[in-house]
Structures are given as structure tokens and as C-alpha cells.
């Protein structure tokens with residue numbers, strides 16, 4: 001059951017991004033002066049009254065991250081200088097070895113020119129990625145989320161990792177001004193275009209699942225159009241997915257309640273009220289407003305057709321060329 005498995009695998013994906021030391025390092029790594037200078041410019045030019053200061057910070061972070069900070073790679077360059085390498089498969093990172101960069105697999109290539117072996121380790125530790133600064137969508141979103149957390153997270157449950165079952169990831173943040181969760185694709189520097197994948201890339205999808213620190217949410221209805229919906233029952237029992245998410249969210253509420261009681265020494269009543277205000281109300285608000293707020297706010301005509309990151313052969317093979 002691959003969908004259920006990947007839900008369980010990503011439950012604590014944001015834990016590393018909430019680490020205060022990592023956040024401090026992130027703030028020291030990026031060019032804050034340049035970012036805020038550009039935000040000031042955006043503020044002066046901004047004609048959308050619905051966007052507040054931190055929405056503009058997010059927009060600038062998308063630009064900065066894609067154009068000044070992170071690099072897309074289809075395959076690694078050879079140390080000899082050649083960029084012509086042939087894939088020779090991949091191997092799992094040995095589980096009995098120390099793995100500070102949280103490498104999942106190591107892709108192996110051979111240089112066409114000098115024939116040496118070139119490795120591309122897929123790094124999952126966001127802190128390591130601040131130094132490596134390259135990868136594909138997994139690395140992009142992982143590193144971007146740490147910077148997003150550092151700039152607007154405020155230690156709250158305001159950022160979300162989003163996983164598509166057909167091999168793409170992106171993220172969301174909660175906008176206080178727009179009063180909803182906003183789609184962000186760091187690889188494409190796209191802000192608030194949830195139908196980017198179905199309408200622009202022409203991508204067919206079965207499931208889209210969001211992972212917050214305190215909950216899991218099925219976002220398939222937000223991102224998948226009727227035309228591009230792969231029948232969910234063709235890959236998994238949808239009732240089992242719904243049940244799994246309900247069970248996990250129950251567990252997450254329990255953990256949150258325990259943290260109020262144990263870590264913050266709150267009374268039972270105080271903890272229940274905080275749980276209601278911080279977790280239950282926001283989630284119900286999102287579920288209730290699903291149909292109204294899940295519409296894209298801007299026209300797709302502003303965005304180039306098809307996926308921009310990745311070579312044309314690569315996007316075509318994935319059915320994402322628009």
C-alpha cells in the first residue's frame with residue numbers, strides 16, 4: 001500500500017525544520033539584507049490589497065531561493081569538468097553507517113569522457129542542504145521549507161510539506177492576510193497556483209497529501225481537477241487512506257495535549273482550550289472552506305506552459321510538459 005506507506009514515512013518530515021539551531025544557521029546563511037531590500041521594493045509596487053508584508057516576504061523568498069540560492073541538477077557533473085554522465089542505477093545508503101546528511105539513496109553515474117564513477121547522494125537533512133544547495137524537487141522543497149520556517153514560521157504550525165503520489169513535492173504556508181493555506185512551488189518559484197500541475201503541466205495525479213507539524217490533510221481536492229484525477233481506488237482503498245489520516249490526527253492531538261500538560265505545565269482545562277484554538281478550529285476552518293478557498297487567485301496566463309525545471313526529456317517522460 002504505497003500511499004499509506006508514504007503517509008507514515010512523512011509524518012515527522014517537518015521536525016528538522018522546527019529545530020531552533022537549524023533556524024539560526026539558516027538565518028545566518030541567507031542574504032537577509034538583500035531579501036528585505038527586495039521586499040521593500042515589492043511593498044512599494046504591490047497593488048494587491050489582500051497581500052500583507054509576510055506574503056511579500058514569501059514571494060521574495062521564492063525568487064531568492066530559485067535564482068540566487070539553489071541549483072537544479074538532472075545529473076551530477078563529473079569532477080573532470082564534463083557534464084556528460086550516464087546513469088548506472090542507484091543504491092541504498094548503508095543503514096549501519098553514520099548518516100548526518102540523512103542520505104536516502106546514492107545515484108551512480110559514469111562519466112562518458114573520463115569513465116570515472118560519479119555519485120549523487122540524495123540528501124534529506126535540510127541543514128546539510130543549506131551547504132550543498134543543489135538537487136531536484138525533493139531537495140528544493142526540503143531546503144526551502146527551512147528558510148520559510150526561519151523567516152515566517154514564528155514557531156507556529158504555519159508551514160506544510162505537500163507530497164504528490166506521482167513523484168512531486170511542494171509546500172504551503174498559512175497566510176494571515178489571505179486567511180488560508182497558500183500553495184508554493186519552490187522549484188518553479190510559483191505562488192498560489194494550485195492548478196499548476198493539472199492545468200499547466202497536464203499532470204495526472206491520484207493523491208496529494210499535506211503534512212503539518214500537528215496534522216495530516218488530504219489535499220487531493222485542492223490540487224487535482226476532475227479531468228486529471230487518476231482513480232484513487234485503482235491504487236489503494238480510499239477509505240483506508242481516510243481512516244489512516246483520522247487515526248494519525250487523533251494521535252497528533254494527543255501528543256499536542258501532552259506537550260501542553262507536560263512541557264508547558266498547563267491545567268487540563270487550559271490544555272483543552274489551547275488544543276481547540278490552535279489545532280481543531282484551524283483544521284475545521286480549512287475543511288469547511290475547502291470549496292471556496294481552494295480556487296486559484298490569479299490567471300495561469302502569467303506562467304509559462306509546462307514544467308520549467310528539469311530537462312525536456314525528463315519532464316516529457318514524467319508527463320509534465322504541459
Ligand SMILES: [Zn+2]
Nearest residue numbers: 078080111114
Ligand atoms: Zn569525467
